[in-house]
Amino acid sequence: MDQRISFITLAVRDLPASRRFYVDGLGWESAVDVPGEVLMFKVADKVVLSLWDETAFEAEVGQPINRGGGVAPITLSHNCATTDGVDQVLESARExxxxxxxxxxERExxxxxxxxADxxxxxxxxxxxxxxIGQEVLP
Structure with missing residues (x-):
């Protein structure tokens, strides 16, 4: 197996809300948009972020999705070339x-x-x- 990731798939409760957030709010362009099923974004060369309706996800992957309390044990990261860039993206997300x-x-x-949070x-x-490593992931 090659050392790479092709898709990151997140099961979402409300696909229209995710569409409003990512497309309308953050201004992302979808590569695939199947209402009620899936929304996909090309996020890097040969990497896709897939937001999949929770019901369709469970039907294929298996039930139940563990929705315990607290934060999901995963983060997605968007790196910026500057600290000002970080602040601008955070403000865009807030808006x-x-x-x-x-x-x-500043981090240790x-x-x-x-x-x-989405x-x-x-x-x-x-x-x-x-x-x-931070410089390697910048466009």
Whole structure:
């Protein structure tokens, strides 16, 4: 197996709310949009973020989805070239309806980051990572 990820799929409770957040709020362009089923975004070269209606997800993957309390044990990350870029993305997310939004802060690992939650509570880290690995992921 090659060392790569092709799709990241998140099961979402309310696909229209996710569409409003990502497309209308954040201004993303969908690559695939099947109302009531799935919404896909090309997020990098050969990488797709797929937002799949929870019912359709469970029908294929299996039941039940564990929706316990707290934050899902995953974060998605969007890296920026500057700390100002981090703050701008966090403000855009807030304007799109993200809740909660944690403002950017200096981190002990040497970078700067903040977080926002999408309509299903999935946490996005918005970061400036000045290290070599952080620079590798910038466009």
């Amino acid at each position: 799109a309806g993200a809740d909660p939004v944690q403002t950017g802060a 690992w040497g970078g700067y980051s903040g977080y926002f 309509p299903d509570g999935f946490r996005w880290e918005v970061a400036h990572n000045p290290g070599p």
